[in-house]
Amino acid sequence: MIKILLVGEVLNHRSFNGANKALPVLASCLHNAGFTQVVQLDLERPDISMNDVLHEVTDADLVVFSGCMTPQLPEIDRDTLIVSDRLRQLNRSHVPIIVGGYAAKAIADIAKITPWITAFADGEGEEMILEIAKSVDSSTFSHDTQIQGLAFIDDNGKFHHSLATRVSNFDDIDQNFGLVHIPEVHDMNIFKSNDGKQLKTAQLFTQKGCPWRCGFCNKSNESSQVFRLSSESFRRQLRQLKQQGYAAVYLDVDTFTVHDKAFRQEAEILHQEGFVWGSNTRIDQIDLEQMLYMVQHNCVYMFFGVEHTMPEVMLAVGKFNGSLQSQMKQALAYPQQVEQVFQEMAKAGLPSSYFVILGLPKAKLGESSYEPTTFEDDMTTIRFGVEKCDPDFLNFNMLRFMPGSVAADVPNHPAYSCVRPSGGQPITAGYFLPRAAEYFGYDVPENHGVYRLCESVGRNQPTTTAMNAVRVYETIHDT
Template sequence: MKYAFVNPKWSFTGSTYFGCRDPHYPLELLFAAQKVENAGHAPLLVDAQNDDLALEEVKRRVAEFEPDFLVIPSAPSYLFWRCPPPELRVPMDYFRAIETSATKVCIGPHASATPAAVLRKTGADIVIKGEPEQAIFELATKPWEQIDGVCYRRGDGSLHISPTLAVVDMKTLTALDFSNYSIERHAHRHHVFFGEGRGAELEFARGCPWNCYFCNKQLFRNKFRERPVDAILSEIDAVIARGVNYVYFIDEIFGVGKNVRMLLEEISKRNVSIGFQTRIDLWDEDSLDLLGRAHCISMECGIESITEEGREELNKNCRMTTERITELLIYAKEKAGIPWVQANLILTDKDDKNEIHRWQDNLKSHGVWVSEPVPMFPFPGSPLYSQTFGAAPDDNAWERAHSHYMSQFREGDWSDIQEQLPRSIAELESVEENAAR
């Protein structure tokens, strides 16, 4: 069997999307392509974002390959499955444009939360709920109704919606060799705002043991699991050999697992720097010093609220006081020598604005960057969605969440990394408007 994996050239015009817009390694496609190849099938990876390919060139490559399966994600990179563009405009465009007799497969956070809506909107034959790597290669060998996470429209028009999510055993994700990927075209160093170099995104662990109120990970990448350290080191050495000197770990939460210290000790011996997202309450002075020795240059910490009451309301399960959090953030910057330490805040009624400003000013005086508190997007599948709307996601969940989020802003209040005149999902997904672009 032949599998074509396509990472679209993503567009965010008019979107409320607040993630990074630069290209990132499509690890979900790289891992799936590797599993397909290991199972004796033929994969083709086309990364239109990284390689700056026009849609016509993507169509040509897929047509020439003549695949049995065409796989397209609904969001850019695993890193942004937690905060995806709410609309499906881009995958809809690609599924419509690529003329093929192949079985069309859509993966991603939208498919995990609202599989019937994704089938309808994209015209895909199959969507996969959860982590897709295992399910994708099983499509060639098993009856679809027996595969975890696989949802599709039967011949009589009825829907088969898998009652389970696809979950991957991380030990089966053997080291990527990147022989099918244009590493040299990828210059972006994620979450680094100074200097020069060449970056890569890798994955050490998947999932998170916490269940924060706002976090969108329950329907994919939920249970915490580590990959073997040797596999990560093999990937790090592979990208270093091709000119990479910075690795960003896409993990939901870096610093939890039992093998983190071992990994950091090995990284400290290599000519590479690292960055990641984490919780500051996972670290102390000794482990922050280890981060410094491991050449950490970017550390983004989810603080969310400056009060214990606010963090409790968000179900952070944080056992540190705000004073201790402050101490460690400053230590990471000034003593451990991490150049970029960031503290992220979320809008909560438990925090006084004047107190927030004082806390921000104090940390900024020590060189720690602090975000402005931002409203939460109630992503379908997150605890926030269920508590906001009192129900599980239905086929209108993304539109409902998007409308609610838009109502929290006045014109001009949007983040500087968002579109200042965002449009409704209906407008963004309009076939007529997309054809006119």
């Protein structure tokens, strides 16, 4: 039986707490398929370091850096090279090193200059990891493999890429299989007991897919079909978590209320199993009656992004579905909808967070063109939130171009190109890795330290050209 090493990289700049779910999910898939010699090494654990990884690779047959995010590419680049050097010292250079997660999006440039990474795994890994493991186990894994989802450079220097198909049935996966709880990383301060003590927090996904394609979201180029976890599997996993001392659950899904009947059933199960919980949805997919139902069933947190309130911005970023006429109608109604939902949050007793994205593009109404939002545009949205919505929290983000999103991927995008550092050219993974950006001559904006106030923007992240350090400071100062 082959030994498989799953490595989770450190996330230096995080907007919110949470676990690297890829490690237990992939380990569970492998275990279910008979691959029981799987070691999970999450480098965010205080008791785990690269020395532990180097120790385990001495007899590993496959090394997978799992659940990697694009902003982690500098750390991934460094640590995969360390692993590769160690394998070479052991005369085991044949052992594949795979990198999976959103970090594998738009990866062609990095793949060309990173020969020590065997392949990148793009898309959902639950089925792909089994194909890779079977191939390694049968000694047939090579650059010529046809495994769906692998991206790599072949021996002739040609880049190959495919996207793994979405997994429609994930009922048999234990999403917390072998997970070692890290309180300072996994627990979320939105979940507290009545006496103010932090509750042990788990994450679960009960659905995959989002019917909307907001251009700034790194899931906007994925399938819009929604697949759901069965009630039986959900209840079984909650009971396992309860036995392990968990008291709170964050449902890490895109739009919790996308199906009314399904969300009510999940809320009821969470209540029956004795958990407090929270999740995410859209402002145009929730109302007071639904909020009250959630609160009655132990919901203490529900997040949704406002992004902006100007109709011109909402049209430019692709916030809504439907015909242009329908989108315009939704955009014009949006500010009133935002105000109403925040008022209803207060009535329901749910804490509210007014989340704004700075530096978005906006449509020139009456023209077929776009331009960057101005300082006053953003301040108008912020003032609207403070004065009309009276939120408990105010959150700023800056438009960041994440590979996998419409904003980053689409060449000459009519709206996003006017605020994209690369103009009409796509933003690729190489923009996030300094040595790649230097090699290919990419113009990456230098992110001032004040940008960290905008949801932990790191220094190697391509951000909107509409913003600069002075504008960020003045936005915060004038709020």
